[in-house]
Structures are given as structure tokens and as C-alpha cells.
Amino acid sequence: TSPNLPEIKQFLIDLARECGTIIKSKSGKETYSDKLNSVDLVTAIDKAVESLVSKTIKEKYPEYQFIGEETHVPGVTALSDVPTFIVDPIDGTTNFIHNFPYSCISLGFTINKKPTVGVIYNPHLNLMFHAIKGQGAYLNEDKLPSLESRPISLQSSIVALESGSDRSGELFDNKMQTFRNLLSKEKGFIHGFRSFGSAAMNIAHVATGQLDAYWEGGCHSWDVTAGWVILEEVGGVAVCGNPGEDDIGVDNRVFLFVRGGVKEEQKKFIQEFWSNCQ
Numbered sequence: 001t002s003p004n005l006p007e008i009k010q011f012l013i014d015l016a017r018e019c020g021t022i023i024k025s026k027s028g029k030e031t032y033s034d035k036l037n038s039v040d041l042v043t044a045i046d047k048a049v050e051s052l053v054s055k056t057i058k059e060k061y062p063e064y065q066f067i068g069e070e071t072h073v074p075g076v077t078a079l080s081d082v083p084t085f086i087v088d089p090i091d092g093t094t095n096f097i098h099n100f101p102y103s104c105i106s107l108g109f110t111i112n113k114k115p116t117v118g119v120i121y122n123p124h125l126n127l128m129f130h131a132i133k134g135q136g137a138y139l140n141e142d143k144l145p146s147l148e149s150r151p152i153s154l155q156s157s158i159v160a161l162e163s164g165s166d167r168s169g170e171l172f173d174n175k176m177q178t179f180r181n182l183l184s185k186e187k188g189f190i191h192g193f194r195s196f197g198s199a200a201m202n203i204a205h206v207a208t209g210q211l212d213a214y215w216e217g218g219c220h221s222w223d224v225t226a227g228w229v230i231l232e233e234v235g236g237v238a239v240c241g242n243p244g245e246d247d248i249g250v251d252n253r254v255f256l257f258v259r260g261g262v263k264e265e266q267k268k269f270i271q272e273f274w275s276n277c278q
């Protein structure tokens with residue numbers, strides 16, 4: 001039988017609320033340790049929330065796959081066509097550690113590798129974004145308007161950019177050069193950039209049209225799956241920039257998210273954006 005999407009979405013909303021209470025109560029109170037380097041951080045709460053989420057999901061939906069930020073195995077965990085829950089227990093862990101109110105839980109669900117259900121909950125600001133592919137996107141109780149008729153241009157845009165935790169070598173140089181190109185008078189000359197420290201929240205703000213785009217040179221399926229569904233429901237587009245890859249993969253891909261807008265202008269926006277990327 002095919003997955004019952006409204007039931008799955010409600011299940012994820014309830015789970016997000018339960019985890020949100022934990023995230024909010026522990027924000028700014030946790031010690032942390034390093035993962036890949038001293039700016040790639042994790043706390044006991046990231047692990048505890050992921051284990052609560054995976055246990056709850058596996059009890060209710062044992063036939064589906066599960067991918068989580070804290071338990072994936074690099075190079076081994078693979079995305080398949082089987083319906084899959086893709087989970088970031090705390091997106092914006094650095095914000096969580098510093099009690100900056102931009103951490104959230106991001107719960108996505110794919111079918112045939114396509115993002116199909118998405119729930120993002122920021123418990124500090126009580127923002128619950130949720131969507132099912134083809135059935136509209138919501139912020140709390142309110143349906144988000146489609147932005148398909150709104151003008152969009154790179155030169156009048158505000159764009160989320162993140163350094164990520166990989167801050168060395170060629171990749172880092174490329175990211176910084178892209179920031180420079182976008183900001184410079186000679187090239188992109190965007191109105192400005194913002195860096196909220198949470199990929200999922202960035203995508204959510206692109207979906208509402210408060211941001212025009214979000215680009216990151218290397219983030220992961222658990223950061224983007226839920227937001228992807230929400231954004232597409234309001235006319236936005238998500239582009240995976242790694243050559244030859246057209247699905248969300250598991251980790252470390254280049255992504256560009258652009259808000260809904262007049263189709264031709266949106267296309268031009270994407271072309272001009274890529275011409276600023278290294």
C-alpha cells in the first residue's frame with residue numbers, strides 16, 4: 001500500500017512538537033563536542049532527540065527507511081527509492097549551543113528519492129512549517145501564498161549564505177569567492193546577505209518570500225529535505241548543483257533554493273546566480 005501522506009504529516013508535526021519542547025528547554029544549557037573539526041558541533045541533546053525520533057518512527061512505520069544526521073555512516077548510508085524518513089534532530093546546533101533562537105527540528109520524507117512530506121519546527125519562535133507535495137504549504141494554521149506572480153531579480157535580492165563547518169581548502173576558497181562575487185558592485189551586487197545558521201530555517205524564509213534565495217556550497221539531505229517540499233509548494237525551486245546529480249543524495253552537495261516568482265525572471269535569477277558561483 002502507498003504511504004498515507006496526511007497521516008505521516010500529522011505524525012511528524014506531533015513528533016516535532018514533542019521534540020521542540022526538549023530543544024527549547026535545553027537551548028543554551030548544553031556542553032558540546034566536535035565531529036569533523038572544532039566548528040562541527042554536536043551535543044547530547046542532538047543524539048537524544050534523534051534517538052527518540054528514530055525509535056518513534058520505527059515503531060509506527062517499520063517498513064520504511066530512516067536516515068538521521070547523527071547516525072548516518074558517511075559513504076555507506078545511501079538514499080533509495082524506498083519511502084525514507086530523513087531527519088535532522090537539531091538543525092542549527094551552533095545556535096542551540098549559543099541559545100540564538102534559530103534552531104529547529106527538520107523532518108522530511110521521500111518517496112522514490114523525491115522530497116514528499118516536510119515538517120520544520122522552530123520551538124523558540126513557535127514556527128511550524130509543513131507541507132505535502134501537491135497539497136500546499138502551511139505556516140502554523142495558515143496556508144502560505146504562492147509567490148509565482150511576484151517579480152524577482154538578483155540585483156534586488158536578499159540571499160542567505162552560510163560558511164558551513166568546512167572552512168579550509170579549495171571548497172572554502174570557492175565559497176568565499178562566491179560570497180564576494182554576489183556582494184561586489186562589479187558582479188552580483190545583491191542587496192545583502194543573511195546567515196541564520198540553520199539551513200532548514202533559511203529555506204523556510206525563502207518559502208515565505210522573506211528571503212529571495214539561499215545557497216550553500218556543501219550541505220546535507222537532512223538539512224534540506226523538509227524545506228524542499230515546503231518551498232516547491234509555493235512556486236520555489238530547489239537546484240542541486242553537483243554535476244550529474246539531480247537528487248538530494250545523502251551528504252555534502254551544493255544547493256540553491258530560490259523563491260517563487262515570475263517564471264522567466266526566476267530562470268534568469270538562477271542563471272545569473274550560477275554565474276557568480278565558483
Ligand code: IPD
Nearest residue numbers: 091092093162164197198199219
Ligand atoms: C548545519 C546548519 C548550518 C549549515 C550547515 C549545516 P547542523 O546543520 O544548517 O546553517 O551551514 O551546512 O550542516 O549541523 O546545525 O544540523
